Structure formats: structure tokens, C-alpha cells
Amino acid sequence: MLNNWMLIVLLALSTYISRIIGLEIMAGREMSPPWRLYFNYVPVGIISALMVKQILVPIDGQLAVSFPVLMGCLFTAITIKLTRRFLPSVMFGAMIGWLTRYFIS
Incomplete structure (x- = not known):
């Protein structure tokens, strides 16, 4: 940390x-x-x-993709592209990342 x-x-x-x-x-x-x-x-x-x-x-000496973080980043980028509003897009991406972590992963 x-x-x-x-x-x-x-x-x-x-x-x-x-x-x-x-x-x-x-x-x-x-x-x-x-x-x-x-x-x-x-x-x-x-x-x-x-x-x-x-x-x-890093997981066990190898790099792995964090699926929740990846989904949050992708949805944030798409939302920023569509709405051109930064803060709501980041909030939406964080929510998608959280939902992905707790309900899909």
C-alpha cells in the first residue's frame, strides 16, 4: 500500500x-x-x-488482469466519450467496477 x-x-x-x-x-x-x-x-x-x-x-509472480478495474475503466472511458462529463463518468465507472467485483467476479 x-x-x-x-x-x-x-x-x-x-x-x-x-x-x-x-x-x-x-x-x-x-x-x-x-x-x-x-x-x-x-x-x-x-x-x-x-x-x-x-x-x-501481480499474482503468484505473474501479471493478471483485474477484471473489475478493467470494467470500471472501460465504462468510464465510454461514458466520458458519450457524455463529455468527467465526474459523473468516473462515478459511473466506479459503480460498475464495484458491481463487477461483488456480483460477477
Whole structure:
């Protein structure tokens, strides 16, 4: 459990620091296309890493797919795509994950 929290804190710090660098140091300057791509994709990369870490769980020395987490993520993504509303989509995905864990798995 501590490792997950340490990962979350380190990823949050790296995101925050990259944003501070982008805002404070590069304010008013023209950014090159590679830097612009970097600053646009850092949050997406961090969220993806957190999701993969939760979906693929180690069991007996091998990686296994957590079906409830996978279902929650898929339903959240579909709902966000259809409704374009973040919080209700996350709540719906969490509910689907919970229902999958307790009634299907």
C-alpha cells in the first residue's frame, strides 16, 4: 500500500514540477514543437501509468488482469466519450467496477 502512495506522490510531484517549469521559466517564450508535445502528454502518460498499474496486478509472480478495474475503466472511458462529463463518468465507472467485483467476479 505504501508503494502505491509513494508512486502517486512522485508522479504528482513530477507533473507539478513540469507545469511550474512550463509556466514560470518559459512564460512569454515561443516553445518548440517537441517541448509543446512533452507538456501536453505528461498528464496523459501519468494517468495511463496509474491505470495500467491498477489493471495489471501481480499474482503468484505473474501479471493478471483485474477484471473489475478493467470494467470500471472501460465504462468510464465510454461514458466520458458519450457524455463529455468527467465526474459523473468516473462515478459511473466506479459503480460498475464495484458491481463487477461483488456480483460477477
